[in-house]
Amino acid sequence: MRVLVTGGAGFIGSRYVRRVLNGEYPAFADATVVVLDKLTYAGNLDNLTEVLTHPRMEFVHGDVCDPDEAAAAMSGADTVVHFAAESHVDRSIEVSGGFARTNFLGTQVLLETALTVGVRKFVHVSTDEVYGSVEHGHSRETDALRPNSPYSASKAASDLLACSFHRTHGLPVCITRCSNNYGPNQYPEKIIPLFVTSLLDGRPVPVYGNGTNVRDWLHVDDHCDGVQLVAEKGAPGEIYNIGGGTELTNMELTGHLLAQLGADWSNVVRVADRPGHDQRYSVDSTKIRQQLGHCPKIPFFEGIRDTVEWYRENREWWEARLRRSYDFSEFEKARS
Template identity: 70%
Template sequence: MRVVVTGGAGFIGSNYVRRLLSGAYPAFAAAEVVVFDKFTYAGNRQNLDPVAEHPAFRLVVGDVCDDDALRRLLRADDIVVHFAAESHVDRSIDGSAEFVRTNVMGTGALLSAALHAQVRKVVHVSTDEVYGSIDEGSWPETHPLEPNSPYAASKASSDLLARAYHRTHGLPVCVTRCSNNYGPYQYPEKIIPLFVTNLLEGRKVPLYGDGLNRRDWLHVDDHCAGVQLVAEHGRPGAVYNIGGGAELTNRELTERLLAAVGADWSMVEHVPDRKGHDLRYAVDITRIATELGYAPKVSLEEGLAQTVRWYRENRAWWMAIRGAASRS
């Protein structure tokens, strides 16, 4: 058996690969692991350094929109875990073309190649942002898709493509929709690594609007554990929400990060709110909990402390990223 991981050099994909090759998922212990990654700005070879010499690891550099490359890569015994995506909302507001290309056309190319190869299963990794915003309660998987950002719209489109390939062709594909991820190796454009690295450098952090937007926080280890359960036991055609059960306003999150690095509110700069900023996300995890036994294990307190410590101890990793970004 092979596990082909698209976007496996990114934040979540590389975490999944490292855990897979470290033996965290016994059912896949004997699997060959193939990472397929284009190495855009958010893909980092250093993320894979801990497993680069593993005998079961193989790296293939390629574009998820490249039909021919995907058809050469995939074969019938593969389980495909599809992380490859453009994922930063702010970038999608500035320009949506790359999001449509990668998230929609790239997913379409992958599904077509998977069907041609007759793979064992595809797990398409998506986001809770496809549901829109919710004032109270939480979304079940049956909730209509009402995306509000170009990023979320591109992911909703890819989810519907996955559904169509299952319904039309019988492709064994599952969709996962996660809440906000955090943890080590996250590219420092997302709120937690951005705020932590800014504060470690003595720079102010930009808080959107009044800071009352609410998010459910999911440690990347818990997210990957949920993805693995779906890869092993998920019903083809089903959608599974994966949440962390740790809901905070952005203001509350900021307060925790300030305390973690010994800073105070004078380090916060209020900036104009983002266009179309969803007020609140919350997913109902009943389905994955009852069907597959999922439950988040990393508490927010533990996870944030671990994450801040990782960025404190791995300054060279994120300084190199910032240096590359400033030169581009």
């Protein structure tokens, strides 16, 4: 078996690759894993250090938007797991072109290539953000897509394109839509690693608006396990939500991180709310639980404790990246 993992040097993709090669998924025990990654700011070979020399690991430095590079990487593949994406909402608000290119055009190139190669399963990894803000209840796979940021719009467009390749060409595509991921190796621009590394360095942490926005939190390992179930047993043409089951406001999350790191609310700076900021995301994961047997195994407060400890112990990993990834000047200025 040969499995192509796009974006396999990023946060979630690298975790998935390591879990496959470390024997977590018996159905892929003999699989050769080919990682295709452009190694942009969020993708790093350090995330794959422990498996780079694995006999079943191959790395291809390339762009999912390049048809030749995609074809070379996908040659002989039975399964494609497509993680590669631009994913930071703030960046998409500032400059949306790269999100449209990578998330939509890149997916189109991969789908066309998969059709030519004849892969047996194409798993397109998406996000709960495509449903837009959910005031009450939970988003189901059949709900309309109402994205509100350039990032989520680009992912919604790629979801629709993936569905069209199944319906038009019979390509065996499955789509997963996950809630907010957290865990080790997450690039320090997302809220949890940003706040943890800032507090470890004695810097303030920014809370948008009134801090009441709600997110559902999913450990990266539980997400990878759900993706793997879809890769093994997902029905072609189907969509599967993968949720964590722990909904917190940003203020609740901030308070928990402050407590873990021995800080107080004087370390918090309120900043102007993000344009178009969705109030709440929440997915109904009944389908993947009942049909494929997925159930998150890592309780949030256990997982976040271990995540904080990972950042404590791996300063060398994040320190240089952190200072390149985020401009803290406005928060320092507001604090003073």
